[in-house]
Amino acid sequence: MQYTKSQELFARAKEYMSGGLNANGRNRKPHPIYMSKAQDAYVYDIDGNRFIDLIMGNGTLILGHNNQEFNELMQKYMLQNGNLVTGFDSKLSVDVAERFLRITGNERVRFTNTGTEAVLHILHIVRAATGRNKIAVMEGAYNGWYDAVYVNSFAPLSKVGSVDRPNSVPGTAGLDPKVVENTLVLPFNNIEASENLIREHKDELAAIILEPIMIDIGLVEASHKYIDFLRSICDELGIVLVFDELLTGFRVAPGGCQEYYNVRADLCMYGKAFANGYISAAVSGKAKFMDITAPGQTVAFLGTFNGHQLSICATAATLDLLESKNVVEKLNITTDNLCSEFNALAAGKGIPALMRGKGGHFQVYFMDKAPTNYREAAATNPVMYEHYVNSLQNNGVWCSQNPLSHHALSIKHDEKVVSEMLTAMDKALEAAAKAI
Numbered sequence: 001m002q003y004t005k006s007q008e009l010f011a012r013a014k015e016y017m018s019g020g021l022n023a024n025g026r027n028r029k030p031h032p033i034y035m036s037k038a039q040d041a042y043v044y045d046i047d048g049n050r051f052i053d054l055i056m057g058n059g060t061l062i063l064g065h066n067n068q069e070f071n072e073l074m075q076k077y078m079l080q081n082g083n084l085v086t087g088f089d090s091k092l093s094v095d096v097a098e099r100f101l102r103i104t105g106n107e108r109v110r111f112t113n114t115g116t117e118a119v120l121h122i123l124h125i126v127r128a129a130t131g132r133n134k135i136a137v138m139e140g141a142y143n144g145w146y147d148a149v150y151v152n153s154f155a156p157l158s159k160v161g162s163v164d165r166p167n168s169v170p171g172t173a174g175l176d177p178k179v180v181e182n183t184l185v186l187p188f189n190n191i192e193a194s195e196n197l198i199r200e201h202k203d204e205l206a207a208i209i210l211e212p213i214m215i216d217i218g219l220v221e222a223s224h225k226y227i228d229f230l231r232s233i234c235d236e237l238g239i240v241l242v243f244d245e246l247l248t249g250f251r252v253a254p255g256g257c258q259e260y261y262n263v264r265a266d267l268c269m270y271g272k273a274f275a276n277g278y279i280s281a282a283v284s285g286k287a288k289f290m291d292i293t294a295p296g297q298t299v300a301f302l303g304t305f306n307g308h309q310l311s312i313c314a315t316a317a318t319l320d321l322l323e324s325k326n327v328v329e330k331l332n333i334t335t336d337n338l339c340s341e342f343n344a345l346a347a348g349k350g351i352p353a354l355m356r357g358k359g360g361h362f363q364v365y366f367m368d369k370a371p372t373n374y375r376e377a378a379a380t381n382p383v384m385y386e387h388y389v390n391s392l393q394n395n396g397v398w399c400s401q402n403p404l405s406h407h408a409l410s411i412k413h414d415e416k417v418v419s420e421m422l423t424a425m426d427k428a429l430e431a432a433a434k435a436i
């Protein structure tokens with residue numbers, strides 16, 4: 001494939017935008033690739049190359065690119081909603097909130113714009129509700145880029161410290177060290193070590209925030225025992241349990257990880273799939289925590305674009321299609337089939353590669369045994385992964401170059417697309433094997 005036009009555009013782009021991009025996660029070696037259009041499961045770059053998109057707006061585009069039925073519903077809702085844009089709530093805001101709560105099983109919701117904003121609201125709520133300052137996150141986790149949670153995210157293994165007591169490694173330069181110090185890092189899936197740390201900090205700990213299925217490091221599931229342990233220790237010690245459902249909500253089950261694990265968190269943050277690529281996120285959970293943000297109560301809840309009416313229309317349209325087309329069920333079946341076929345291919349060739357997937361999210365790890373925490377996931381073979389992804393790109397499949405990132409399917413990744421993917425993956429596995 002030729003990327004001459006992207007290469008030329010990059011030379012211009014970096015004169016105007018730092019790194020030639022608006023988000024570092026879009027960077028690629030040897031240079032970024034610029035896109036020109038997208039349809040269903042496919043994306044086309046400015047050189048005219050066509051790819052099966054396996055990034056799908058970082059998991060947001062659950063209905064696929066430019067989904068016609070979604071577009072028509074979106075238009076219908078915008079007209080019905082009197083072409084409101086922002087600055088007001090409407091009847092549709094209330095209808096969407098009611099449907100959102102019916103699906104998630106929560107008691108209250110307030111819509112924001114990004115997951116990072118949602119976590120900021122949650123930090124205010126949990127500190128105000130408990131009178132404590134510290135929060136705990138999981139080792140390696142990404143819960144947004146705000147200082148208090150951008151700690152130990154994708155940390156280099158050389159800096160993570162001991163297994164039982166991981167270091168609070170800042171996720172970037174420029175974080176406030178006092179805020180970072182107040183973030184405790186827990187070893188995911190390790191009940192004994194987590195319990196010791198939680199008890200040691202019980203008087204300062206306001207909340208534990210986690211993605212119960214850590215999709216941001218590929219796909220690493222918490223055991224049911226670990227989630228039950230967290231629920232019970234939080235109840236015992238008055239700590240707020242927060243599920244980050246940005247990637248799991250409306251995907252691993254309609255009600256996300258709360259449904260999958262049959263456990264109620266106190267608060268959850270959502271985003272991505274429920275608005276099919278439009279800008280929306282949500283803070284949701286128990287009324288006793290949420291209602292302290294109501295006007296006249298103790299915690300402020302502000303934002304020019306909160307509950308933006310375009311996003312509300314997008315959410316209404318997405319929920320219509322998720323429900324009428326059994327999207328979550330179909331995506332789970334497609335993902336399970338993809339994983340079995342891929343794993344059979346790798347096993348047949350004797351290549352140490354395995355695909356882990358759920359709810360339309362998946363990642364391939366180059367190792368023998370499924371990882372159970374960040375350190376194990378980070379041991380994936382980077383050279384094999386690089387050759388695998390480069391081969392996929394050369395064969396028209398668009399993947400992340402980051403071995404610890406995740407991939408996403410949409411409802412438009414049908415049997416034909418999956419079979420095209422598997423043909424490319426077969427070649428990519430050979431390329432990975434040759435790399436070592």
Ligand SMILES: Cc1ncc(COP(=O)(O)O)c(C=O)c1O
Binds near residue numbers: 058143145281
């Ligand atoms: C699990 C998880 N939490 C939080 C965030 C932050 O969301 P946003 O990028 O909307 O700020 C992300 C984004 O990638 C995420 O994947």
